[in-house]
Amino acid sequence: MNTVFAPFPVATLAVLGIPQGFPVRRIFCVGRNYADHAREMGAIDQAEGREPPFFFSKPGDAVRGGEGEISVAYPPQTGNLHHEVEMVVALGAGGANVGVEAANALIFGYAVGLDLTRRDMQARAKEKSHPWDMSKGFDQSAVVGPICPAASCGHPLTGRIWLTVNGELRQSGDLSAMMWTVPEIIANLSTLVRLEAGDLIYTGTPAGVGPLVRGDVLEAGVDGVGTLHARIV
Ligand code: MN
Numbered sequence: 001m002n003t004v005f006a007p008f009p010v011a012t013l014a015v016l017g018i019p020q021g022f023p024v025r026r027i028f029c030v031g032r033n034y035a036d037h038a039r040e041m042g043a044i045d046q047a048e049g050r051e052p053p054f055f056f057s058k059p060g061d062a063v064r065g066g067e068g069e070i071s072v073a074y075p076p077q078t079g080n081l082h083h084e085v086e087m088v089v090a091l092g093a094g095g096a097n098v099g100v101e102a103a104n105a106l107i108f109g110y111a112v113g114l115d116l117t118r119r120d121m122q123a124r125a126k127e128k129s130h131p132w133d134m135s136k137g138f139d140q141s142a143v144v145g146p147i148c149p150a151a152s153c154g155h156p157l158t159g160r161i162w163l164t165v166n167g168e169l170r171q172s173g174d175l176s177a178m179m180w181t182v183p184e185i186i187a188n189l190s191t192l193v194r195l196e197a198g199d200l201i202y203t204g205t206p207a208g209v210g211p212l213v214r215g216d217v218l219e220a221g222v223d224g225v226g227t228l229h230a231r232i233v
Contacts (some may be wrong), residue, residue: 010198013065014089014146015109016226022090022108025198027058027142029115030185031087033178033204037048037084037217040207041069053180053188058137063200065144069232074214075138081212081232084205085163085171085220087156088113089182090147094196103183104155106195112220112228114143114163115202119211144200144219147226159223167217173206175222180204 012021031054060066064072074081092108115136116218122135156175162170180188182203189195213231221227 008061011061011063011065012058013063013111013144014067016146016148017152018149022147023198024063024200025196026060027063027200027202028189029056029058029136029202030054030180031056033180033185034173034206035177036173036177036207037205037209039102040209047205050117050179053185055189055192056132058142062137062139063142063144064140067146068229070143070145070228071171072116072140072230074212074232075116075118075141077122077134080118080120082117082119082121082209083163083165083170083212083216083218084115084117084209085161086115086202086205087111087161087222087225089186089201089203091199091201092197093197094194094199096176096190096194097192098195099108100187101185103186104150106186107155107182108197109147109149109216110143110153110222110225111147112222112226114218114220114228114230115205116141116143117209132232142200142202143228143230145226148225153224155182155226156222159225161222162219163208165210165212165218165219169204170210171208177195177206178204
């Protein structure tokens with residue numbers, strides 16, 4: 001069918017080692033997946049077993065990718081923009097009610113990402129039990145470095161995840177500290193929505209989140225996956 005205006009382009013991400021891009025469909029994010037971050041946010045640390053994972057979303061076109069230094073616009077309506085470094089899972093296949101043991105087969109690759117957050121707006125939303133959409137899903141809020149295909153980097157379960165701002169270490173953790181592993185996250189999320197190729201999943205951030213200002217230069221990395229370079233403008 002003809003459309004009333006030209007269909008908008010699909011956002012794509014760079015893939016290491018191949019010329020083809022990765023088309024982004026949806027962006028899902030896991031909340032509080034590292035206990036040290038849950039504690040710093042004042043969330044209760046459950047001593048008796050894990051709470052089920054919970055998810056929020058960003059629009060697919062909130063993605064901001066690139067191979068070199070990625071420039072990211074400081075968003076309006078906040079005075080407390082926070083960085084959250086996360087490992088991002090990029091799906092190359094879909095499915096519903098996927099078993100934990102079958103989950104890795106859906107994964108195309110992994111990348112280093114930033115779940116940028118309007119922390120002041122999120123705090124007000126939490127107070128009033130309002131939705132998080134505008135504190136999490138604003139333009140350029142989902143920064144992602146190049147995707148490393150699982151065919152080359154495997155499926156990392158351990159490895160350092162870190163972030164520096166202007167050369168100062170702000171976040172440092174290990175993938176092994178995730179409360180829900182990547183296969184468990186995929187299995188759980190696939191009971192809520194049918195996952196599809198092109199979906200991205202942000203897997204949570206370790207402790208050390210903090211504010212950013214215009215001009216800040218960020219370097220982030222996940223061992224075995226790659227690095228991310230960004231500048232707030
Ligand atoms: Mn996050």
